[in-house]
Amino acid sequence: MDESSTHDPVTYGHCAHVRGPFFHGTKAVLEVGDQLVPGYGSNFQEGRVANNVYFTALLDTAVWGAELATAPAGSGERGRIYVVEPLGGFEDDPNVTDKRFPGNPTRSFRTRSPLRVVEEVHDWEGHAPEVLTAMLDGLARLREEGRDVIED
Template sequence: MEMNNKEPENKVLDKGPFYHGTKADLKTGDLLTAGFASNYYPEIIMNHIYFTALKNGAGLAAALANGDGSERIYIVEPTGEFENDPNVTDKKFPGNPTRSYRSKEPLKIIGEVKEWIKLTDDELQRWRENIAKIRENPDAEIIN
């Protein structure tokens, strides 16, 4: 299936594979959809589903995800158009070095990654502290 990927200069940076980190226990064929609370701003219901082309980036998302389940990284396939994640692209980093994307259309799970570099407890605590600092900043905003 050919994707019509909209990005700021209409430049497709990645063809995949793509990954999504979560604590949800899912299976191949399941669809990940938008419409759930943000892991970083739980008061916001997300209009997009987020994913990355970096396996360890998905691992970070899994570690920071809400829930009590095990950290999981799924290999996903976008079912529709997707774009650079504006919350990190150009707003915080020039270009898209995090290779992060978002879509209003579902992501189809096509597999699961079993091995990746997991965060240490200290690294995870630093990430949580950084997120808390961002939330305290009145100028911080999430582009939904």
């Protein structure tokens, strides 16, 4: 059976069944107890304010978030990954769920409520440089074609 036929859609009114741990990958330096809230600049589109905070139940998806938040700057800076706790309801991330992938295999979610930082994950491994470059090139192509739409 594939993910799309077993996926139980996650909505604000139907999210209590989703279990963590949950992760957030970013370039932000945060402390335990800090809260991530919407209304700040997007890590993925220059000049865009994010109306949601995005998180995942998979460490690898958070690794992509951390890498894509830092790599475009070309500074070589390593992103950060935090274990987070949603403080309110959340839903499937519509930017990937059934749009780029059937179901939600990346276990990606978004919320308009705060996420509380529980701890930092220090021992994560990034993707190979050629894999990261391929992802960045693909995103650049989407941007050039006007298809880098973020539903926020």
